[in-house]
Amino acid sequence: MSLVVQKYGGSSVADADCIKRVAKRIVDTKKAGHDVVVVVSAMGDTTDELIDLAQQVSPLPPARELDMLLTAGERISMALLAMAIANLGFEARSFTGSQAGVITDSVHGKARIIDVTPGRIREALDQDQIAIVAGFQGVSQDTKDVTTLGRGGSDTTAVALAAALGAEVCEIYTDVDGVFSADPRLVRTARRLPRITYEEMLEMAACGAKVLHLRCVEYARRYGIPVHVRSSFSNREGTWVVDGTDNDMEQAIISGVAHDRSEAKITVVGVPDKPGEAAAIFRTVADAEINIDMVVQNVSSSASGRTDISFTLPKSDGQAAMAALAKVQDQIGFESLQYDDQIGKVSLIGAGMRSHPGVTAKFFEALANVGVNIEMISTSEIRISVVCREQDVPAAVAAAHEAFELGAEDEQAIVYGGTGR
Amino acid sequence: MSLVVQKYGGSSVADADCIKRVAKRIVDTKKAGHDVVVVVSAMGDTTDELIDLAQQVSPLPPARELDMLLTAGERISMALLAMAIANLGFEARSFTGSQAGVITDSVHGKARIIDVTPGRIREALDQDQIAIVAGFQGVSQDTKDVTTLGRGGSDTTAVALAAALGAEVCEIYTDVDGVFSADPRLVRTARRLPRITYEEMLEMAACGAKVLHLRCVEYARRYGIPVHVRSSFSNREGTWVVDGTDNDMEQAIISGVAHDRSEAKITVVGVPDKPGEAAAIFRTVADAEINIDMVVQNVSSSASGRTDISFTLPKSDGQAAMAALAKVQDQIGFESLQYDDQIGKVSLIGAGMRSHPGVTAKFFEALANVGVNIEMISTSEIRISVVCREQDVPAAVAAAHEAFELGAEDEQAIVYGGTGR
Structure with a gap:
């Protein structure tokens, strides 16, 4: 008898009928x-409604x-789910994050799990009971206060519990069939990936693929928990996120194309080109608790002794970053700030690119062929990302997907979506 | 600096505006x-909506x-109330029943408080923070599961906390101005009672007055906590429920008239008149977890050797009691069962009746004068209750109120209502 951890998102438990269907699936397992x-999120729009009340x-x-x-x-969704399971003749008990032993730090709204004691x-x-656990929440070690884990929190709860309990697999149920080679809304031939490595999934998540959150994948990789991402609306196999260290001869060079239209670009113009200036800029942004993504510094023109520094960040943090930087303009001595929220990021991800030269050239040629101008570039061992105009994102994604022959004709993708927690 | 415990019911926190008004009142205190x-109930209809979902x-x-x-x-109402208080510049922290140290037994749905450890x-x-505590809930000592206290639970939470913390007063905020000499919907001249003893309030609550629950008053009496029942919609003084042992020369003979239309009457016809028969009947009802109220046994006619036993109980338990009794008909050997849900109970309550003879006679005369027939009678030291036809209740209440001159012309009562928890 093996242990399975299943996580159901908000859209999977949106109403009483959904909850009954999920209960049936749990009982079948x-x-x-x-x-x-089972780890469960809040029903459908509950969280938004509560925020509205607040x-x-x-x-x-x-x-x-x-x-x-x-x-x-x-609390509401897990109790209802336990009732629905009981109604099918199986014993179920619901547990809050605190009761389930999800111990976190004290950073409300985005607490980190520091221990799991699932006694x-x-x-x-x-x-012989089915345990239903509230996702997205825990209890702080120091203050014993209730905390939430922030975006992707329920996925992280599920993987953390799977690790603490030594589960065989962590199944993440969502409203899509798995992880795709590109967003099926942009690329009709996008293909479900039967298998992807933790590293690739991390890059995909970091680059805008919404199906799994970064923290959850990081946690799964650290503890070696196989994650099976699949749809709660069908019985099809989804995508297995697994360790890539075994010798997989058939590993694809490129797994997929991710894109992200949620970022903006800030350019700090005319920064004095001397040591410590860039540090002062990014310290300012960091002190405002803003995470930045890509950074580019232009070559300094020796005539002026000044340079421009551009970086990308979530649009939602744009105003705060601009305000923080404006405050230190005199102190740092830069000339001006530019804000651009019409950008998009397109990323090519594949563990195979480590050993295959020429991927970058082929990617850039594909973009050039459809007239997409590259504004910023960033790479890792298994990823190449470019920033382009926001309206060029669909063409860029399609061109890259086509160039690396990632498509399939036999499988048609299901509507793509994604929940926040 | 003294400690005040305040309890706000569901109608007092029905929406965001209500919550903001309550926050203002708390901050003023x-x-x-x-x-x-502060002890708070769930917002308005939340409980009903959750039950519907279940x-x-x-x-x-x-x-x-x-x-x-x-x-x-x-959880929702207390967090919102804490936010509203914070928004007025005061620090507030919300606590679940478990966090507040409300320890109960394990009887889900109607748990009893067995200890309060409000560390x-x-x-x-x-x-220097304002503490907001979830009413109606606790945590079971044995299983550490979340429990609810059943009807009147939030009032009981408030009094229990007041006792454990040594509060000077427990203020129960509701949608009426206090405890009245009769239901103002039935008696226009009904008068707010400025002061009532625990004993009288216990009898009032047991006899249908909905403003305070029996358990809460029992708790207050046991620990000597003064309870101030008042409206959250005005600043008027309400009713003080206090100890009656001090020598109060002006104590009224009669405090008020209570009525209850929520009961039904079961008559067990033709019970063999021998020892143990009545015990068997009430054991059957008790085993079905049903509380009975009044009991009357007719004088046995020596010819038949049989008697009739009538008792009253909540209408909501009527079907269950009838079913339980029907099952043991052959074993006990009674002839038949009669069910009557068209009854009402009218009660006269006053600590002064202990030392004033003639109260019963005056009460019954008043009922006779308006043509109300008495079907059952039950008395305590400070109460006389009668059962009559349900449609006679308004006339009976008005007649008794008038006969004992309980009315006032200077004060007009506010709409009467009552919440469940």
């Missing part, structure tokens, strides 16, 4: 002889209380 | 120099999971 631990009483609600409020969402979950399993 | 602990996924949801589900209601509440108060 139990009937097949597995121990089952904003009606306070423009800037304290983070501790916002966490207390939002965790009511999973009560084990007890439930020992009694 | 804090500004007046008090430490404040019934959509399961006709008979497990009690543990129902408790987990329903406690989401207070975290004290800590919050020590840090």
Whole structure:
């Protein structure tokens, strides 16, 4: 008898009928002889509704209380799911993050898991019960306050529990059939990937693929938990996210093309070209708690002794970053700031590119052939990313997908979506 | 600096505006120099909506999971209330029943408080914070599961916390101005009682007055906590529920008239008149977990050697009691069962009746004068209750109120209502 951890997102438990269907699937897994631990998100729009309520009483609600409020969402869905399972004749018990032993730091709204002590979950399993755990939440080690894990939190809860319990697999149920070679809304021939390595999945997630969150994949890689991403609306196999160290002769050079239209670009114009200036700029941004993505510094023209520094960051942090930088303009001595939110990022990802030269050239040629201008470039061992105009993203993705022959004609993709937690 | 515990019911926090108004009132209390602990119910119809969801996924949801589900209601209201207070510039922290140290037994849906260990509440108060506590819920001592306290649970939470913290007063905010000499919807001259003893309030609550629950008053009496019942919609003084042992020369003979239309009457016809028969009947009802109220046994006619036994019970338990009794008909040997749900109970309550003879006679005369027939009678030291036809209740209440001159002309009552928890 093996242990399976399943995670169901908000769209999978959007209403009573959805919950009953999910209950049936869980019971089927139990009937097949597995121990089952289920991690569940809040129903459909519950979180948005709660946030709306919060904003009606306070423009800037304290983070501790916002966490207390939002965790009511999973409390509702997990209790209903346990009831639906009981109604099918199986015993189920729901557990809050705290009860499930999800111990976090004290950073409300984006707490990090620092330990998982699932004693009560084990007890439930020992009694042949199905354990239902609230995703996205935990309890802080220091203050014993309720915390939330931020975006991707429920996926992370599931993988963390799978690791702590020694599960055979962590199944992430979502509203798509798995991870695709490109966003099927942009590329009709996009192909479901039957298998992808943790490293590739990390790059995909970091580059805009919404199906799995970075933190969850990082956690899975660290503990070697196989993750099976699949649809809660069908019984098809999805995508297995696994270790890539075994000798896989058939490993593809390129796994997929990811894109991201959620970033903006800030250019700091006329920065004095002397040591410490770039550091001062990025310290300013870091102190505003903003994560930046790509960075480019132009070659300094020796005539002026000044240079331009551009970087990308989430659009949602754009105003805050501009304000923080404007405050230190005199101190740092740059000339001006430019803000551009009409950019897009297109990334080519594949573990095989490590050993295959010429990938970059082929990628750039494909973009040039469809008239896409490259504005910034960033690479890792298994990824090449470019920034282009936002409206060029569809053409760029399609061209890259075509150039590396990633498409399939036998499989038609299902609607692509993605939930926040 | 004294400690005040305030409890706000669901109608007082029905929406964002209500919550903001309650926050203002709490802050005013804090500004007046008090430490404040607030107990809050779920917003307006939240509980009903959650129960409806539960019934959509399961006709008979497990009690543990129902408790987990329903406690989401207070989690939402308490977090929002803490936010609203923070928005007024005061620090507030919300605590679940478990966090507040409300320890209960394991009877889901109607758990009893067995201990209160409010360490975290004290800590919050020590840090000059306003503590917001979820009413109606606790954590079971044995299983560490989330429990709910059943009807009147939030009032009980408030009084229990007031006792554990040594509060000066427990203020119960509701949608009426206090406790009245009769239901103002039935008696226009009904008068707000400025003061009532625990004993009288217990009898009032047991006899249908919905403003305070029996358990809450029992708790307050046991620990000597003064309870101030008042409206959250005005600043008027309400009703003080206090100890009656001090020598109060002006104590009224009669405090008020309560009525209850929620009961039904079961008559067990033709019970063999021999020892143990009545015991067998009430054992059967007790085993079905049904509380009975009044009991009358007719004088046995020596000819038949049989008697009739009537008792009243909540209408909601009527079907269950009839079914349980029908099962033991042959064993006990009674002739038949009669069910009557068209009854009403009218009760006269007053600590002064202990030392004033003639109250019963005056009460019955008043009923006779308006043509109300008495079907059952039950008395305590400070109460006389009669059962009559349900449609006679308004006339009976008005007649008794008039006969004992309980009315006032100077004060007009506000709409009467009452919440469940």
